[in-house]
Amino acid sequence: EDSTVWVVENGEIYNHRELREQLIAAGHAFVTQSDTEVLVHGYEQWGEGMVERLNGMFAFAVLDRRRSVLFLARDRVGIKPLHYAIDGERLVFASELKALLQDRALRKGIDPVALDEYLTYEFVPSPRSIVRGISKLRPGHTLTWSLAERTATVRRYWEPSLNVDGAARDGDLDQECSELLSVLRESVRKELISDVPLGVFLSGGIDSSAVAAMMTQLGGEVKSFSVGFAEHSFDESGYAREVATHLGTDHHELTLEPAMLLGLIPKLSSLLDEPLGDASVIPTYLLSEFTRKHVKVALGGDGGDELFAGYPTLQAHRLAEYYMRAPRLLREGLVEPVVRRLPVSRGNLSFDFRAKRFVSGAAHPVAERHQRWMGSFATEERSALLSREVQHEAKVDAAGPDPLNQVLMMDMRLYLENDILVKLDRASMMASLEGRVPLLNNDFVAYATSLPLHMKLRGLRSKFLLKRALRGVLPDRILHRPKKGFGIPVAEWFRGPLKEQMLSV
Structure with a gap:
């Protein structure tokens, strides 16, 4: 005053x-x-x-x-x-x-x-x-x-706290599902407050579909936006259309072509302040630019994988425990040589890619294994890349083993903050679009982090409680579809329509 x-x-x-x-x-x-x-x-x-x-x-x-x-x-x-x-x-x-x-x-x-x-x-x-x-x-x-x-x-002033001891919660699964939907609906409602038109990024995955479903339940016309690819293993547009039809949204779809990338390359240096090895920033920007033609604010499903153990790496950590119990002769004499000889595929999250990643990291402690699966360069590879001076300045103590539940915390504190949210903020702001993430609303984060791990990853079933809560809200085919990352067919494009531009760099 x-x-x-x-x-x-x-x-x-x-x-x-x-x-x-x-x-x-x-x-x-x-x-x-x-x-x-x-x-x-x-x-x-x-x-x-x-x-x-x-x-x-x-x-x-x-x-x-x-x-x-x-x-x-x-x-x-x-x-x-x-x-x-x-x-x-x-x-x-x-x-x-x-x-x-x-x-x-x-x-x-x-x-x-x-x-x-x-x-x-x-x-x-x-x-x-x-x-x-x-x-x-x-x-x-x-x-x-x-x-x-x-x-x-x-x-x-705040830090996430997981229910690491698996403390039991009151009520049965149906009550828990009801509470999850209630908290989710309220979190979406809070983030719908706006003086300008809103929409939703809809990939056809569980998280964005859950947000779109809550928006339709809260009333009013919902505009949804998605991107598609001609390369089948990267394309999710069919799932997005199915959800849009099921929920009755006003759906808009953009098909990405290699030529669009050419126009974007000169903008990348201004789009990103520092290196980011996530090619999905490109379709995220193009989707944001497309969405901005219709609305000024868009909600998305970012955060769901980190909160509910949605990444395949969590299942792989579970499998690694069984794999390492197999006789060493079987692993090193048969499985690993066969995996190394698998032909290279340029498909999205292809079997050969996943198998090679799995066997390369399975023997390591959880924290290092997770980094090897998620990153590009292992410790020994960075040693070969970096000068001695840089290695000396960058030297830190090696991380010790962490329990599996801690992988969720690593994803939240590292990948979510420094990759997913950076990508969303830079891409949407570059397009003058405000991107919102209701799954990361204070209330929903507090609820999700209070759940014990077995309510998120039950056996090899990821997002267990979230999927159960969404029965009847989303089509069964969407709830049980395999996870597909939001990427672009870079390898295919660099060997085809963008080969000349790639070789000129």
């Missing part, structure tokens, strides 16, 4: 109306209807603890002139990005890395540790960026900068 607190925000606060009512009751006077103004009055009322009350996707900075501090905060799971650098007595921050690099003093070259991590994971995990001296504020963290002392204090 006295103009001593100022704010700049990127994102959306979904519970701003409830917070506004509490703040008005406490005597605060609002001058706009913006969700951002809640941050100013919330900070005045609750101080830095205000961030723990927020349900949304956000990165913001509050300038408090009375206390002479700058307060930065990022949402719980890292939907919105926030980069910063401490340069002497200066704190410089921005949503994008490219904005910080406009300051010549911050152009300090490649961070060797970040380069090693990129080769390990195919992305640069927070808190590092690919540029030396520039950091990412981690999800669920705040940074307080003292303007007087020129010092920074980083604090964690």
Whole structure:
């Protein structure tokens, strides 16, 4: 009220109306209807603890002139990005890395540790960026900068907590399914608040289909959007059409052709601030661009695989336990030689690819096995790639074995934050489209992480409870279809219509 607190925000606060009512009751006077103004009055009322009350996707900075501090905060799971650098007595921050690099003093070259991590994971995990001296504020963290002392204090205000001990929950499976649907529906409802037209990314997979189903149940016309490929192993458009017909959405479909990639290649450097080894950023951008012609906000199903053990790697970890019990002579003398001789297929997640990945990592501890299955370069391969100087600077202690449940945490803290959400944010923002992820709403994350592992992965059945809850809501064929990653037929295109362009690089 006295103009001593100022704010700049990127994102959306979904519970701003409830917070506004509490703040008005406490005597605060609002001058706009913006969700951002809640941050100013919330900070005045609750101080830095205000961030723990927020349900949304956000990165913001509050300038408090009375206390002479700058307060930065990022949402719980890292939907919105926030980069910063401490340069002497200066704190410089921005949503994008490219904005910080406009300051010549911050152009300090490649961070060797970040380069090693990129080769390990195919992305640069927070808190590092690919540029030396520039950091990412981690999800669920705040940074307080003292303007007087020129010092920074980083604090964690939230972290996910899995039900690792398998504690039993009250009620039977039907009650649990009912609760899951209730929490999911409410999480989608909260993220439908908008002054502009909304739609949904619909791949035909379980997660995006579940979001679309909740949107139709909540009423109103739902516009859905998907992409298709001529290459059959990559194409999911038939599943998306089936779900759209079942739910009655106004469906729009884009078929991707190699020529579209040619026009996008010059834009990739501005689309991505740092290396990202995930080719699906290309169809994500093209889908976002296509969707933006019809709506300004699109909901998606990102986060479901990490919350409900949806990735095939979780099943593979289970299988690895049995595989390693087989006689060594059988494994090394028969199975592995046969797998190595399998002909290479250019299909999406082909059998030869999965089999070779499986046997290459099965003997390693869970954490290293998971990294070998998910990344491009193993430890020994990075040693051959990197110079001795880079290896010395990047050297870290090897990770010890982790229990299988911890793989979910690794996926959430590494892959989800630094790949999936980065891809969605950069691609959608480049197309001037706001992408929302209701499966990562505070309430749904709290519910899903409270479930014991056997409610997510039962034997080799992934997403056990989620699929059971969606019986009768989605077609059985959708619930039981094999998982297909969102990728593009790069190998096929590089050997065909894009071969000349690839060889010229």
